[in-house]
Amino acid sequence: MDFCYQCVLPSRPAGNLTRCIDEASFQDLRRAWPWPRSWHSLLVNRLFEAGARLVVFDIVFAEPTNPDEDLGFAATMQKTNNVVLAKTLELMESPQFRRQIIVTPMPIWPQLLRVLAWPW
Numbered sequence: 001m002d003f004c005y006q007c008v009l010p011s012r013p014a015g016n017l018t019r020c021i022d023e024a025s026f027q028d029l030r031r032a033w034p035w036p037r038s039w040h041s042l043l044v045n046r047l048f049e050a051g052a053r054l055v056v057f058d059i060v061f062a063e064p065t066n067p068d069e070d071l072g073f074a075a076t077m078q079k080t081n082n083v084v085l086a087k088t089l090e091l092m093e094s095p096q097f098r099r100q101i102i103v104t105p106m107p108i109w110p111q112l113l114r115v116l117a118w119p120w
Helices: 002-008 023-029 037-049 067-080
Strands: 055-057 083-086 088-093 098-103 114-116
Touching: 037 055, 037 067, 067 083
Parallel strands: 055 083, 083 114
Antiparallel strands: 088 098
16 A cells, blocks of 8 residues: 555655555564454454544455454444445456456455445
8 A cells, every 4th residue: 555655646645554565564463464354343443433434444345254353354344334445356267268257256245335446
């Protein structure tokens, strides 16, 4: 996200907070990806309680994990009504074909939230 702001804006808009998941995060938390969806729920709840008007995940939550975790995250997003999830375009090529696949969040979530998509 920082890279996007560097390319488009001379500085980050005031009042925005950017958090990144990086190698140091994995080391600090001693947890491999994917992290439990309850962690994402906790983050959304804390940001909402702190007054965040919008929470944007540049993460494609396309695969199910633990059903209780997935439903809990969905419930949090529905309650706060301020979450945007990413989707992506995957390109598969071979000498015989070229195929583009849009990868979206899990089917239980689109009716609950907005989906962020770069214009292709």
